[in-house]
Amino acid sequence: MKKYNWEDWEKAYDAGKVIFSTWKDLSFFRINKDFKAYPVGTFFNESLFVRGYPSIPRIYVLKTGLIRYLSYPFYAEEKIEGYNVRLVKIGKDILAFTRRGYVCPFATDRWEDFLPTIPNFLNKYPDFVICCEVAGPENPFVSEWPPYLKRDIHFFVFDFAQKGTGEFLPGSRKINLLQKFKLNHPEISGPFHPEKDYEKIKDLIRRYHREGREGLVFKPEEKGTRVKYVTPYSNLTDLKVVFPYLGEVDPHFISLRLIRLLLNLYEFEEFKDEVYKTLGTNLFEEALKSIKEKKVFDEVFRVRFKNLENYHALLAHFKQARVNIEIIKQSWENGYFLVEFKKIYPRATQFWGQKLEGWGEVD
Amino acid sequence: MKKYNWEDWEKAYDAGKVIFSTWKDLSFFRINKDFKAYPVGTFFNESLFVRGYPSIPRIYVLKTGLIRYLSYPFYAEEKIEGYNVRLVKIGKDILAFTRRGYVCPFATDRWEDFLPTIPNFLNKYPDFVICCEVAGPENPFVSEWPPYLKRDIHFFVFDFAQKGTGEFLPGSRKINLLQKFKLNHPEISGPFHPEKDYEKIKDLIRRYHREGREGLVFKPEEKGTRVKYVTPYSNLTDLKVVFPYLGEVDPHFISLRLIRLLLNLYEFEEFKDEVYKTLGTNLFEEALKSIKEKKVFDEVFRVRFKNLENYHALLAHFKQARVNIEIIKQSWENGYFLVEFKKIYPRATQFWGQKLEGWGEVD
Known part of the structure; x- marks a missing residue:
């Protein structure tokens, strides 16, 4: 593994940025805070190195943001409301690692129910990391999920990354493998042009808002910056779900959603009436109910x-x-x-x- | 002046907590950050010591908050939306000091238009600090004001404090002096009992909300804790006025107003429909207009x-x-x-x- 030099890692370990972790017989190090070029959630041991899933910057305005960051051809992938895991083959096991680099016992337990072809896939491509979202009403971490999932959970594969470098597979090759191995995945639209297809992308957001979906992640066919954008629906629902639990969550969470919502309305005037009509209820109704009924949250x-x-x-x-x-x-x-x-x-x-x-x- | 010991002040000066300031021939020190028991805005020189106006804690629920902090007799004073100044006689001058302890050129220029009896008052009581709110549509600092003020500004005297100790005059004596010197002041109601008069205080808040007033400050007749409570009107208006200027103001400002508003609704269910109906407009309408029209805010x-x-x-x-x-x-x-x-x-x-x-x- 030429990817890192031990002296640096020792320093990081001493500073508490790298944490020693275990899962059954496996032991590894987990990066707990962004360290040099390595994002949180990077994990490694003497025979393995998997980079953390990188944060994707958010754009607030599609019109200017798409042009700024993307060029033809790029894809618009549905952003799924759930939590991010990376499936990795380690020896004979296939383990699910969370965004922070813990082994997720729940996703590790359940992936084979939803992605049955993964063992074949990873036999063929043992150096691939399968990045997916775990989403649905019956998951242990997240209180929101796509409304079309009515029970249990599902896995949505959205990227294949290389062990070591963390490099993502190009869009068309990814789509090809998703289809070939019948892997469940978020809806993928495109390829698009950032200027010519602006109205098509707006239409996608309109539909996603109506359908209660979270938003879009824009990914270039080849390497390059990815950006994301969320629907008013997602912002409104975040407000509803989080307001009762302030104290657990920084109040800044609320302001951020309102800022995003304002800029949704800036670009989609047609949502104004609906947002104005439902904002009060979304913000306060659940929280009022909680503070009236609960002693313990x-x-x-x-x-x-x-x-x-x-x-x-x-x-x-x-x-x-x-x-x-x-x-x-x-x-x-x-x-x-x-x-x-x-x-x-x-x-x-x-x-x-x-x-x-x-x-x-x-x- | 036994109020302070020079060694402490020198340390504070070196740490940047005490700032040397001047106004014409007058020079003084101004406390820039809370220091020991002295609040921001305390100012002093070799012949003068005026404590900063203390922060008043906010309660979010009247029912429990009044009982917790107050006992009979206390007063409920209208909280005026404006900025706080302290009028102090220094030599022959009467100067207005801001909350932070600057001389306010505007309030210093204008107090005599609104409080013409102050020279007599301060001749008789030269050791009193006159605490007042400057409010109205034509002030240089604040974008909100009581809607009953249609032009220019007004001064509202709400406390007399002693130079040196900062001790406030008891409620009934204050009322007496306000009347005797015909000093304009916020509406004062009471005396009240924190439990028996809960409904009367709720009625005051109902009326203040309807009239577009900011809220109430509850002050015990004698020494003791003061607390404040604001109307849904005030919270809604703050949101409207501040949202376009995020960046200048911490986004936390928004979350705080929403938390206050939720607890308004918890105690005053009758405001729910109105708040739900107007919240979207209050939050977004001005801001949308600004971001559409302005290049420079x-x-x-x-x-x-x-x-x-x-x-x-x-x-x-x-x-x-x-x-x-x-x-x-x-x-x-x-x-x-x-x-x-x-x-x-x-x-x-x-x-x-x-x-x-x-x-x-x-x-």
Whole structure:
């Protein structure tokens, strides 16, 4: 592995930027904070090096943003509301790593239900990292999902990256492999031209907004900058879902969504009436209900596992990450272990509790 | 002056917490950052010590907050939307000091138009600091004002503090002096009991909201904690006025107003329909107009001065504070020098400009 020099890594390790991690027999290092050119979530050991999935800059205005960053040909891929994992073949195992470089016990347990051709694929291409979104109503981390997913979860493959360099496969080759191996993937449109196809891309956003989809990621056919853009629907839903849990989430989250929403309206005047009509409800209705009813702020999640060992690994992960959970129900059903659990949110409880109890604050 | 020991002040001066300031022949030190028990805006020299006006904690819920902090008897004073100055007699002059301890050339120029009995008052009570709000459509600093003020400004006296200790005069004595000297002041209601008069205080907030007033400051008759509470009107208007100028103002400003508004609705369900109906417009309409029309973000202010020297001091103050202004009109009218000027907002221009030009951001 020529990709790194050990002296640098030792320094990073001493500074707490690199963390020693294990998963069963596997041990590896995980980058916890962007370090040199390596993004958070990069992980490696003596025989493996996988780069973290890079952050994709957001554009606020399509008209000017597409021209600034893209040229013909590029693709517009549906951005799925879920969480990002990378499937990697390590020895005989295929493991799912989260954005931060942890092994995700849940995605590791479930990928084969949704991507059954992956073992063949990785036998043929063992040096590929399969980047996908895990999304759906029954996942342990995210409270939003595409509305067309009505139960459980699904995996959406959106990139193949090389181990080591992290280089992505070109668009057309990716599409080819997705089809050949029948891998579930986000809707891909294009190829597009950033100026000539502006109206087509606006139409996509119009449809995605109506259908409750999150947005688009624009990817050049070859190497180059990728950018993303989200629908008003996504911004409105984020507001609804997060406002009750302020305290857990930085209040800045709210302002950011409102800024994005304003710039949605700047470019899509036709959404103005709808946004004006629903904004109050989206912002306040859930939060009002919560602060009226709850003493302790919590959120219910449902998941299904095939393998109890993975379920226990998820519990251990929550414990290590100091996520306080309470199990509501567990049962075997059609070969799956179904779990319903609550995450307890002490910071949201304190955030709203103090205000409701009449404590004053200097702001 | 036993109030402070010079060694401490020297340290604070070296740390940049105390700033040397002048106004004509007067020189003094000004506390620039809270220092020990002294709030920002405290100022002093060898013969004078005036404490900064203390921050008043905000409560988000009247029902629990009033009981927590107040007991019978306390007063509910109208909170005026404007800026806080302290009038102080120094030698033969009566000068207005801002919240941060600068001499305010504008308020110093104009107080005698609105508080003509102050010279008599301060001859009788030279050790009193007169705390007042300067508010109205023609002030150089604040873009909001009570809607019942249709032109120019007004001064509202809300406290008398002792030089040196900063101690406030008890409520009934204050009311007595305000009346005796016919000093304009915010509406004062009470005395109240925090539990028995909860409904009366809610009624005040209902009326203030309808009348477009900012809110209430609750002050115990004697010493003790003061707290404040603002109307949904004030929160909605803050959102409208500030959203276009994000970049100049921290986006956190927006989230804070929304949190306050949610807790308004928690306690005043009757405002829900109105808030839901107007929130979108309040948040986005002005900002949309600005980003569509403006290349450079600016804001127009109008002021009138009696004394050109004070006007020039205001210009010097803007220059020193790096506020970029552009004079639009100046003319003498009925003994007043009328000035219309623009503040140019480079940070807001950049904040929106970058997004409009399609620049991407990682957030």
